[in-house]
Amino acid sequence: MASIESLGLGSGVLTTDLVEQIIGAEREVSELRLDRRQELIEAKITAYGEIKSLMSTMQSSVNNLASPSAAGATLATSSNEDILTVTTSTTADPGNYSVEVLNTAKSHSLATGTFNSFDEIVGTGELTFSFGTNNYDAVTGDITGQDVNTDRPTRTITIDESNRTLSGIRDAINNANMGVSASIINDGSGYRLLMTSDDTGSSNAMRIEARDEGGNLLTNGLASMAFNELQAGPDNLEQTSRGENAQLRVNGLTITRESNSVDEVIKGVTINLKSADVGTQVSIGVTPDTDTLSENIQGFVDAYNNLKQFVDDLSSYDTDSQQAGLLLGDSTIRTMQSQIRSLISEPIAGLNGEYRSLTELGVNTDRNNDYLLEYDPSVFRKAINEERSSIVGILAKSGVTDDSQITYVNDSINTKSGSYGVEITQLATQAKYTSASLGLLDFASPVTVDSSNDTFTINVNGKDATVNLTHGDYTSGDDLAAELALQINSNDTLVQFGHSVSVDFNTSSNNFSITSNKYGADSQVYIKSVSGNTANTLGFSALGSGTYEGGELTTLNAAAFAGRGATTDAGSRFLNPETGINFQANNATFSLDVDGSGPIAVTVDQNAQGQDLNGDGTFGDRNDTLQAIQTAIDSTALNGQVLATFDNNGYLKFETTSVGAASSIEIASVGASVTDTQLGLDATQGAQTNGKDPGLDFQAAVNFKVQVDGIDSDGFVSIPAGTYLTGADLATEIQNQLGATLSTDPNFAGVVRGGETATGSRDISANIDFSTTNAGFRLNVSGVEQDILVNTDSGDNVADVQAALDAAYGAGVVTASLDGTGLKLSTVATGHEEFIEVVSDGRGAQTSAFGDISTGFDFSAPGQNASFTLTVGGTAINVDVTGDGTSGSNDSQSNLVATQSALDEALIATGEYQAGDVIAAVDGSGQLYFETNSKEGVKTSATFGSAASIEVSNLGGTAATSLGLSAEASTNGFDGLGMSSGREFGYDLDPVVSYNYDPDSDLGSFNIQIGGEGTRVGFTELDADAIAFLGLQDVSIYSQEIAKGQNVAGKINGVEASGNGQFLRAVDGNVKASPGFYIGNESAGFDTPVVLDADNSSFTIEVDGVEAEIQLNFPATYISGSALASAMQTAINDNATLKAEGVSVKVEYIDDTSSFAFNKFGIISNRTGADSSVEIKDLPNDAADLFGFVRGVGDGERGKDADGEIDDASGIRLKVTGGDIGDRGDITYITGFGDQLKDILLNFLDNSSGTITNKLSALDQDITTVEEDRADLEARMDAQEARLKAKFLYNDSLIQTLNTTLDYVKQQFDALNGNNKD
Secondary structure: OOOOOOOOOOOOOOHHHHHHHHHHHHHHHHHHHHHHHHHHHHHHHHHHHHHHHHHHHHHHHHHHHHOHHHHOOEEEEEOOOOOEEEEEOOOOOOEEEEEEEEEOOEOOEEEOOOEOOOOOEOOOEEEEEEEEEEEEOOOOOOEEEEEEOOOOOOEEEEEOOOOOEHHHHHHHHHHOOOOEEEEEEEOOOOEEEEEEEOOOOHHHEEEEEEEOOOOOEOOOHHHHHOEOOOOOOOOOOEEEEOOEOEEEEEOOEEEEEOOOEEOOOOOOEEEEEOOOOOOOOEEEEEEEOHHHHHHHHHHHHHHHHHHHHHHHHHHOEEOOOOEEOOOOOOHHHHHHHHHHHHHHHOOOOOOOOOOOOOHHHOEEEEOOOOOEEEEOHHHHHHHHHHOHHHHHHHHOOEEEEOOOOEEEEEOOOOOOOEEEEEEEEEOOOEEEEEOOOOHHHHOOOOEEEOOOOOEEEEEEOOEEEEEEOOOEEEOOHHHHHHHHHHHHHOOHHHHHHOOOEEEEEEOOOOEEEEEEEEEOOOOEEEEEEEOHHHHHHHOOOOOOOOOEEOOOEHHHOHHHHOOEEEEOOOOOOOOOOOOOOEOOOOOEEEEEEEOOOOEEEEEEOOEOOOOOOOOOOOOOOHHHHHHHHHHHHHOOOOOOOEEEEEOOOOOEEEEEEEEOOOOOEEEEEEOOOHHHHHHOOOOOOOOEOOOEOOOEEEOOOEEEEEEEOOEEOOOOEEEOOEEEOOHHHHHHHHHHHHHHHHHHOHHHOOOOEOOEOOOOOOOOOOOOOOOOOOEEEEEEEOOEEEEEEEOOOOOOHHHHHHHHHHHHHOOOOEEEEEEOOEEEEEEOOOOOOOEEEEEEEOEOOEOOOOOEOOEOOEOOOOOOOEEEEEEEOOEEEEEEEOOEOOOOOOEHHHHHHHHHHHHHHHHHHHOOOOOOOEEEEEOOOOEEEEEEOOEOOEOOOOOOOOOOOEEEEEEEEOHHHHOOOOOEEEOOOEEOOOOOOEEEEOEOOOEEEEEEEEOOOOEEEEEEEEOOOOOOEEEEOOOHHHHHOOOOOEOOOOOOOOEEOOOOEEEEOOEEOEEEOOEEEOOOOOEOOEOOEEEEEEOOOOOOOEEEOOOOOEEEEEEOOEEEEEEOOOOEEEOOHHHHHHHHHHHHHOOHHHHHOOOOEEEEEOOOOOOOOOOEEEEEEOOOOOOOOEEEEEOOHHHHHHHOOOOEOEOOEOOEOOEOOOOOOOOOEEEEOOOOOEEEEEEEEEOOHHHHHHHHHHHHHOOOOOHHHHHHHHHHHHHHHHHHHHHHHHHHHHHHHHHHHHHHHHHHHHHHHHHHHHHHHHHHHHHHHHHHHO
16 A cells, blocks of 8 residues: 555655655665675674684694693603602603602691690790701700701790680791691690691701790790790600601712702602602602693694684685685785794704704695695604704793803793803892901800890891890800891891891901892892990991991002003004014014113014914914014013013003113114014104102192091091002001091090990998998909909998909909999990990899709609708798709709799799799809899899898708708898999090902002991091092092992893893893983972972973973972872873873982982983983972972983894893803704794784784674665665655646646636537
């Protein structure tokens, strides 16, 4: 049915149907054409999708081939896996080995006694875990000490009210993450806490101390968790397993390891020990993993064939049906197939063996089977058995070096196959800090570390660590070095960042060296802060303090002090270093006059052309010419008087061997032969008197002022004019003049002193009768300890103390004085090595020295207990010693542990005393005594001081024999004088100056120390010679160098490589493009907060030619330069003008005090090249003052364009672990078949820019184009339909008009006809 619309109403014709038929016919043809186009495109998309999938499958197989670990894979077998198993790596060499396991490594384990429950309270205090090799008594097996493992940090955990139960202690140990696992087990008799070191081996054994808050060893409670030679009672930890090393024999060689995982014995093989079986030989076989490699090759062949068959179907032409494949003639497919086929047969560059291509491994093209690949595994197996190393090179990339101390690490996309020479010019080094030498470090007497000298801060690899040393007496440099290493390496910050050090003690120079574990320029070690006491104990000095290191100068080198002979002017002719002269054919003649003695004729007649006259192995070079000349001179009366040499530019000259200003030399005559002309000698220069007398000559005095600890000298130090024959002579004179100035300079009056104690708190200004109330203290004066007992009454308290001091030390050693109302003590001897220390002030009552208990005694044996009563303050303390004094160290210490433990139990049992109120101790002869100290921890008159008393009675058991006790009463305590403990050193201004000469750099310098390592030395008002000839710098600019390591340096393929630590990387071989940057002057600094306001927060900058006004947010406050730099960077990069041009920057603030840019802001463009630049164009004065900005580029510079081509070796990265400087052979880099094909496939499959991806994108675009064409067709058809309808509508209207006219005419005719009828 026709649609209802106006079209056709006028004409009565169904024109709508007609239009639709016309449009429909035209649309059908066009849509058919578009449908066919879309179907073809979609088919290609499907085809390429399948190709991509098949290529991805092939890519996976190629990745397997390209993997170095797969290509070099090996298999290892063990003949007895109950004893050991083995794993291998690609570096393993095929072979057979015999292994006998003698012992497996074991972890150290300890267990407590039994407890009633998990929640039973144990006690409070601190548990300190140290790790190392424990030493044991050969008879009892008890621990006697530990050789500390400095690589494992000590850890102290606090046990308080919150975690004092058995389970709480377990959790505290586990939460400490210190390599110890704790668990609670029930062994049937109760609950026991088991502690096990996570690491096996003897050097990972535990030693545990239990101490109270005051640092004293506990004798009960938490002491049950102790395991050490001093806390070794029956109630302490029991050792259930010693830490032991693994031991095995490999082909008869005995090997020891801490772990059961043993590597680096058989190359590339890890042996995992399961159990020991002495006498049983286990065979280990290492073979190439041929099956896996063969499967990988077969996987590639299958993947390639599947791809090829699919592609062939799509790109073929059927002549019978005359049908072309969907992708016939597609260049993408042809390119891919061509590249893969050529790779299969192409020899791998760099391989020189019999096998160099995949074809030679059994992969070939089968011409009888559509040129698919076929693989013969037997050919491959033959090849791998004959030449395994080549197989790795054929399949995967590899790098092989000639030098065993240089290892190939990796490469880059720029690296090309080839052999490249390696030259090392600098091995990587570790930073090493060396302390000053100290006399007290000769360890003639122990070095004591206490609260006065136990702390310093060290910086290791850029991280600060505050170190606290364990208090005690160290009897050797090695012991103290081990303690230093242990505590430095135990610092939490250094542990977090993986930094550590090794510490060594030099017995010849009495000093320590601290070496960073890190290699390269990032390695550094220096002392950041140290007290004077610690400095004078360890020889450490903070950066900028201690030894002043003068500048290294050529004016102080060996030549500066040596004399020099007279020298002729150099000849006028350059002599080629590679060519000798034949004087035999044409003699050279000249005459020399030395010291005016008259001319001596010299005739040179040897042939230096092609002859090795000087015996250096090189024939006919310039050195042979020189030898011919010298031989001719020595054959005359001038023998031993003249040396012939070439200057640095290759011109001949003569010098007298006699040195001094009086020497002279003259070329009196020169011959006219060809060879004379070649030598270029000049007989017209006259006598030369340019020699130099030995020594460094100062024409005038050299003057400067010295500064010590911030005090400037009033007068000048003056080094007299004169000649100094050696550097040591000049050093001695500097030292003498420094000493002379400092000893008389008024600004240093009174600063030299001995060690001084702090003033005592007890008022002794009024007379005290010390004869009735004794007073005293124990004093250490420069290593000599004495008890000072003041028991006289002269009416002068200070005189009484002085008399006691003189009685103990002799007169003139220690001086007592009244400081206000308190006592002060000082050493008479002055200097930084003198010290005074109040060890203890006052004392409780002390018994006589009883028996020698140096040998352990087992009080726990039947009938061997020792019982006695101590009466203190009227309270009887009944003691019964029943512990085993042979447990642990089996000496006086283990006997003391047993005795003190019993004494503490008895003190607690009284209900009036607590543990430690009375102590058992031994004197220097090993004899036992008892001393009162306190009551419930508080010093009372009954336990401490002149009124204290102690009585020994009721001896029982073996008390008289094992301990040597006898009944007695003692009231020999003495009062204190309010003296605080702490070691205080003296102070001096004694200079020590030494001359140093470095033959490698040919530079000399002076080291200057004044008053030891604890002082800061500087110089001011230096005259020019003090700077030029002594290497001194003004204190305002002097900066002591930080001990740093050096990166490895050298060349790869003749191009300077980039070093980082021990790693050397081949660079592009060109100068990379660099960015433009700006550096201003010093900023206002951040010692106080910086506040931005309207006057200082804006500036105008030009970056890469784009100018913009920058406004930082204000008001704003900044406390650091880095924070302000970040805000400035944000403000610049958010600027609309710069953003629109794609310009951005990075802003940095430099806070490294060693940098020339310290306290400065730097602005760096993010673009590189000659058009890159940063300039400050304008800014207000307040902003200039705040930021340090100046107009222009400041200390910055414009960017630079890249220069040069990328070198073939670019990207090769090597690790250099040692060896010599110089030529180190080659690195041969090989890119195997798999690696090359992987790159090809990546070019096709890369999701961002791969060929297939681009092809699919193009086809997707074709689909879009078809859709656009459909839309265009619809629009065109609609327009055509509209045009047709418009035309028909016009015609219809015309017909309607004609019809109307017709109707009218007909009506008229009808009307006429009607009239006619009428």
